[in-house]
Structure formats: structure tokens, C-alpha cells
Amino acid sequence: MIHRTIAIGTLLAYSFWVAGCTSTVRETVIQDELSAGTTNKISEITLDTGTILLFDESGGHFTQKVSGQTTRTYIIGYTWDKKIVEVDIENVLGAKIERTETDAGRTTVLILVGIPAVMFGVILIAFLISPPHF
Numbered sequence: 001m002i003h004r005t006i007a008i009g010t011l012l013a014y015s016f017w018v019a020g021c022t023s024t025v026r027e028t029v030i031q032d033e034l035s036a037g038t039t040n041k042i043s044e045i046t047l048d049t050g051t052i053l054l055f056d057e058s059g060g061h062f063t064q065k066v067s068g069q070t071t072r073t074y075i076i077g078y079t080w081d082k083k084i085v086e087v088d089i090e091n092v093l094g095a096k097i098e099r100t101e102t103d104a105g106r107t108t109v110l111i112l113v114g115i116p117a118v119m120f121g122v123i124l125i126a127f128l129i130s131p132p133h134f
Contacts, residue, residue, distance in 0.1 A: 008119070009115055012114070012118055012119075013111050023101055028095070028097075031093055031094065034089060040097045041058075041097065042059050043060075043097070043098050044095065046092070046095070048093050056077070060085070062089075063075075072090075073089040075089060075095075
């Protein structure tokens with residue numbers, strides 16, 4: 001019983017650590033702050049004409065195309081109504097970007113509080129199902 005409890009506790013701790021506590025941060029950036037090297041999800045862009053393009057759940061992303069001696073950066077993706085969009089970054093005034101951050105502090109608290117609580121519940125259920133005989 002003790003070995004199973006230790007094994008379950010270790011497995012739960014590992015599961016919590018791998019999954020971690022994540023949070024999604026949404027921020028609005030202007031054209032000068034857009035970085036083509038980022039892998040963040042672009043959820044919306046505002047064009048210099050005033051048009052707002054909303055991307056689907058997978059979001060837009062950066063790509064580069066070479067034409068002659070110049071390399072141009074584009075944002076491509078599907079809009080919410082599943083139409084493909086390819087916009088030159090020079091025509092973008094701003095964008096809403098989503099990124100996922102892992103919070104190590106909350107993950108550690110989850111492990112330190114969550115594991116003992118789950119283990120206490122497992123032991124309590126085990127004693128209720130099969131009470132010890134003294």
C-alpha cells in the first residue's frame with residue numbers, strides 16, 4: 001500500500017509539473033513593435049486603411065518572401081470566416097498578440113498543496129472501502 005501511494009504521488013507530481021499552470025497574455029502592439037521572429041499567435045490586425053481583420057483560432061503568423069534583392073515580411077492566416085489573408089507588414093498599424101506563459105510559482109504551489117490533498121483523498125477512500133482490522 002505504501003509503495004502504491006508513493007508511486008501515485010510521484011505520478012501526480014510529474015503530471016502537474018509537465019502540465020504546469022499556464023496563462024494566456026493578450027497585448028496590443030503597434031507596427032514598430034511587431035517582430036517577425038516571434039512565434040506568438042496573432043489574433044487580430046488593424047490595417048492602415050482602418051480595416052480590422054480577425055483571425056481564426058489558429059491565428060496569423062509571420063512569413064518572409066524574397067522578391068529580387070528585397071525580403072518582405074507578411075502576416076498570413078485564415079480569418080474567422082475561413083478566408084486566407086496575406087498582408088504586408090508595412091500595411092499594418094497594430095496587432096493583438098496572444099502568448100502563453102508558464103507560471104512556475106503557481107505550478108509549485110499546485111504540487112505542494114494539490115498532491116497532499118489528492119493523496120489524503122485516496123487514502124481516505126482506501127480506508128472507507130477496506131477498513132483496517134486491528
